[in-house]
Amino acid sequence: MPSSPDPTTSSEPLDSLILHTTDNAVSWITLNRPEAMNAVTWDQRERIIALLDEASGDPGVRAVVITATGKGFCAGADLRGAPATGERVPGDVARTVRRGAQRLISAVLDCEKPVIAAVNGTAAGIGAHLAFACDLVIAAEPATFIEVFVRRGLVPDGGGAYLLPRLIGPRRAKELMFFGDAVPAADAERLGLVNRVVPADDLEKTAREWAQRLAAGPTRALALTKQLVNASLEEDRATAFAAEAAAQEINMTTADANEGVAAFVERRAPVFRGR
Template sequence: MTPSPSPGSVPPATGPAGPVEPAGPARPVDGTARVDPPGHADPVDSLIRHATDNGVSWITLNRPEAMNALTWEQRERLIRLLSEASSDPDVRAVVLTATGRGFCAGADLRGAPSSHERVAGDVARMIRDGAQRLITAVLDCEKPVVAAVNGTAAGLGAHLALACDLVLAAESARFIEVFVRRGLVPDGGGAYLLPRLIGPQRAKELMFFGDAVPAAEAARLGLVNRVVGDGELEKTAREWAERLAAGPTRALALTKQLVNASLDTDRSAAFAAEATAQELNMTTADAQEGVASFVERRTPAYRGR
């Protein structure tokens, strides 16, 4: 399980000006935007804001006073929203971000049930049903997922960001493999994700020492795609997500699937998967549109079909 960093190891949730506003629409921006119906609101809805705007599903963690440490209920809602994004034809990209000065401080252990006598297999079962399900939901989401990391991402929070397809980081963002500070083993797929991003030696360095990695260093290592000014994070995330939302949705989904699978397969299996993906993609309207637009020398108009 992922511990939340101690209060002294991360910046406070609010500054003199109060919590930073969420990166993403909390209300409809135009006729294409929608928010979750208030009449069907669940108590956890205020802790995870959700809105869809211009084909982009904005998912915003909203517990700034707790550095957006995840409760069990928040985790389940995140998993559900990612699953819904996969199946919703009106959603063609996802942005995952947060309010305040923390992106996500890991799992909220303070909200866990009081300790009781352990049964063999309890911890492994909890990890499989919890952190691993969340990371799997990000990796398996059929729409491109962009992380807009607005602040500290620690433990499971760091892995949540790194599991996304593209990672934007504000200049004030930090990534912390906090587990070793508490005598714990990384969870949430950390030992799977990090070596694939930066190699085993660098991954072990981050995990063995647990030092905070500033955004600029994270970019140098290859943990993030781009670092932008704090005030530019929402704008850049919106530009990237809307560009993805205007693209050939099924081709992007199949490309994501191929790239993710390539890290776990040999050449023959990867080539076979590529051929299958090509076959599947050529049945889509967007693929036909892409070829036709090239022949006709015009800009393609993809519809996500």
């Protein structure tokens, strides 16, 4: 993970609260409000959304890592800095959820590059959903995941009731959401919420290794694969098979597909360039 400056406060420039570097075709997005357990403000969410959108359209970016500084990955939403709405009227809350948390989760799901969550500590509420929306999740051993909404008397938002049943099934999802218990990283791995649990000192190394493998892969094929998998649970077989065939048709026009086939015929390792 990129090194971070000294801890900042929410009054400091946004670029210091969401760190961003591109290293070897990997876009690193780092939440950097450790004193607030990286609870995200409205402005920070907008920055993350913009960076994910930029990654989709930038041929120089072939993978994304989302991580954080300090002891927390993301403690949820910090609504300070949200646009003033004046007197609340019916529909304001739903509009805030749509424009805020749901847009953030959608930005991860819709990013055309594979996204890894490197979860260093507590991921609660929308912070947990931010991790669960990523394509791959690596968690440090001290990390925990908390569906904290029920503790506040709230309905899970930010895509929680959409993501969790698809990841672990409806019964397990209800258990986590009804009780709001903290789920240690090892249990999250057992449930299928996390791909890999590693010692805290190995988190950056593992995330970097995985990201570099993705960045060296056939970028457009990975994007199409992500789209197929994300849509598969909402489609019947005929629709899914048709989408798969269409995706392969599109993919076979890419230079990387031609390189992959040529490398197989020539019995050598392929060299993919993300084109």
